[in-house]
Amino acid sequence: MRDQLQRIQQWAERRLPALTRHRRLEELPIELHRRRVYILPTGFGVAFTLLLLVMLIGSLNYSNNAALLLTCMLGSATAISMLVAFRTLNGLRVRGLRAGHATAGQPIDVTFDFEATRLRQAVRLDIADGTRAFDVQGRTDVTVSIPTERRGWLSMPRFCIWTTWPLGLFRAWSWMHPHYAVLVWPRPELSGPAPTLPVEDHRRQRLHRGEDLAALRDYRSGDSMRHVAWKASARHESLLVKDYEQPEARQEWRLDWRQLRGMDNEARIARLARWLGEAQSQGRQWSLWLPNEVIELGDGPAHYARCMSALALLP
């Protein structure tokens, strides 16, 4: 049944482009208005209408005017609920979208920035087989997760904003397809070799370690006696130990695409992504050398994001 409906829907979208103009990409912000809000009774609404008809015929048949009045009242309330459903969506704006970061295969968080002058209750957002319900008053952020598969640009899927407010008798909906894409980072490989470092780098590392006596910390039991900074401790109340595990002491990595010869592109990207992750978690500085771009030495989340984005955009 569900598949059939979807097939019919796909057919309609193919054959009746006039009805499906909402499939075009649109620029943000998007404001819902009467030309793009559709409304139909829900299944329950249809059933209730039939019940109202039965009540109408019954009360007319028994010429029971009080029952007729009640039926008319319920019918009018139903009609008004249709207008209320429409009003819930009419004038609702999506001001913008903000995407978080995610690697391929992980869901990515996309935040919708909704705006409405009036309170809109029980608005629902269908995106990527999930439904979120929320109220909009003033400006409201709604975050949804969208599954990702591949690195690179992921266009926002078409999504549906709908509501059955207030009584669940009518469903008002509108499709949106904003011109917006989120960048999905490559997925790092799970394990592999560390980046090969040039030999002189090893020497420099040792030298570096020997020189760096600036960082001292309190003695902890188990510290080697050879690492105790005796001179410094003499001027201090407690023992001080030379600390060699300072991040600054870490040697920078030069991550080069060309080092990874003999692998296919995706594997190279996955490895570089893993190295980037390791460098970031170890607090190293690194530079990234790609075929078309060189990202100079740097560190921190912004640098990491820049490098990952560059990797994601590799052909």
Add this chain to the structure above:
Amino acid sequence: MIGFRRHRRAPVRLSDRSFGLLCLTTAFVLAVHAAHLPLWLTAALTAALALRWWQRQHRPGRIPGWLKVPALLLLVAAIILDYGNVFGRDPGSALACGLLVLKLTESEGPRDARVAAAFACFLLMAALLFGQGLIATLVVALGLLPALTTWRSLEPTQIPVNLPRQLLPALVLLVTSLPLTLTAFVLVPRLNSPLWGTSTQQAAKTGLSDQMSPSDFTELLTDDSAAMRVSFDGTPPPKNQRYFRAYLMWDYNGKDWTRRNDSPSVPAAIEAGSTIDYHISLEPTHQHVLPTLDMPLHAPAQSQMHADGEVFADKSVDEVLDYTLRSALRYRYQATLEPATRMLALQLPSDFDPRTHALAAQLRQRYGSDNGAIIRAVLQMFHDGGFSYTLLPAPLGHDAVDDFLFNTREGFCEHYASSFTVLMRAAGIPARVVTGYQGGFWNNVGQYLLVRNSDAHAWSEVWLDGRGWVRVDPTAEVRPQRINLGADAAGSNPLLPWYESGLWESMRNHWDIVNRWWNEGVIGFDALRQRGLLTPFGIRELDTGTLEKLLAISMAVFGVAGLSWALWRRPEGDPALAAMRALERKLAHAGIARGRSEGPQNYLRRAIRALPAQRAELDQLMRCYIDLRYATVVPSPESLRTFRRAVRNFQPRRVV
């Protein structure tokens, strides 16, 4: 089309609030049906409802199937035992109430709750089939609130509210729907005849019968539904002459009066005085008799007139029947009486009412052969003898008339007509009981007389030598209001205790007016009234086609109004700029128009030079506007308000 994409959702558990609202709705349904459900069923269903509510609060979960199926079987069996079957209005609604409570025991998801609340709406409407009084209808409409709120509570909104606040939007919704409701109610074409048999319940309804026994009449006198509607050619007769005769009762068995199938009278010519032409629209009675105003001069089509002016249709009146008649209001009929008829008109059962017989003999002795004097004396006795009018009289014993005349002295028309006739016969004056309708409500808008079943009445006719049959209404002696104002007015006791007098009485009267308005305007708004809807506008008869057109037009009007409400948006734009434009218009009116490329500061400076008397005011306006436009990104609403008020109050005074 595209909207029907379904989504798999995890089964959502009904929230406690929604379930509570559903229970409240069900409780309402049980309350409005309690009046006609058997007591045991109401008690059992209420207990089941309370139990289910408690169970869900403390031990959440569905009721197991092995408990539900026997409960259903038990319900059906109990209803069959009590009513005999499960079809028809009463057992049907009892079964439906039971099913609603059973549905509640398995309601765990939003879908169940929706269905149950819709079913509750249907049951609320069904309650009106048992009585459509104002109070009942209001209570039922109130019952819609929890039902609508249940639906509302199923929508996923995050704003928490307490119960009264939650019920409020449903009330607002119902109130907003009132104009549309009333229009639809007035214009929905009524059926001229029912689509399917409603006879089972209509036949059970009381109506005049060819037998007069006390219980029938009490039911009849409290039945406010319409019996017939009468329109007159020319002026309607005065109130005290609106007697519609239906049956003549000849035979008395000590308890009941019955009609004779073979009329004892010989038809005789009616010597008519003033006559009146009128038209009657009779509600279905499922009987043959056609009530006529006083003494009819001919029978309408497809009916027969018996001697003494009883008119019977050829077939029973199962639908609204219209007939036109001419009647005599003053007449002389059967100036001489056949001996056989005379015998019948004097016949009384033996072994009944000895004291009445004694009283009659005493009267006869005192007044001799003056029948008129005897009648006057008896009426005087009713008037002064401590008799009272009540619809709930004390029960009478074996000698009913004796009991009534000498002990209880309270009753309604039937008691008075019966005892008066017995007394007359005992005194040797030929007499008979007449039942029919008296009074009615004059509808000024529709220009017709609405006669209700509660206007049913009984009176006497006595035969006087030379004058023939003469109408005597003993009830009029006890309660003249009954004749002049109608049955409702007569119901109240004249000797009121203090708490029933004054304010209370006036409140009751007002309430009665409200009720009457309800009966007239809503319950009595039938096909006939609907057809006469546009009479003030010159359209005498509205046919169904016109009604449908009117309905369509008004629905379109409401549709346009509703759509413009739905599509209306707060005018967007800069309010400060709008206020500035208003100021410019005012200044332009005074001859200071803003140049095409003139900045606000320049412009207002120029205005200050032109209107030096208002320098301070204009200066203030200018500062205010500049601040609003350029000082902050989002101006504070207060300064905006100040500026707009200042613009509104500003009036340029031209200095010549």
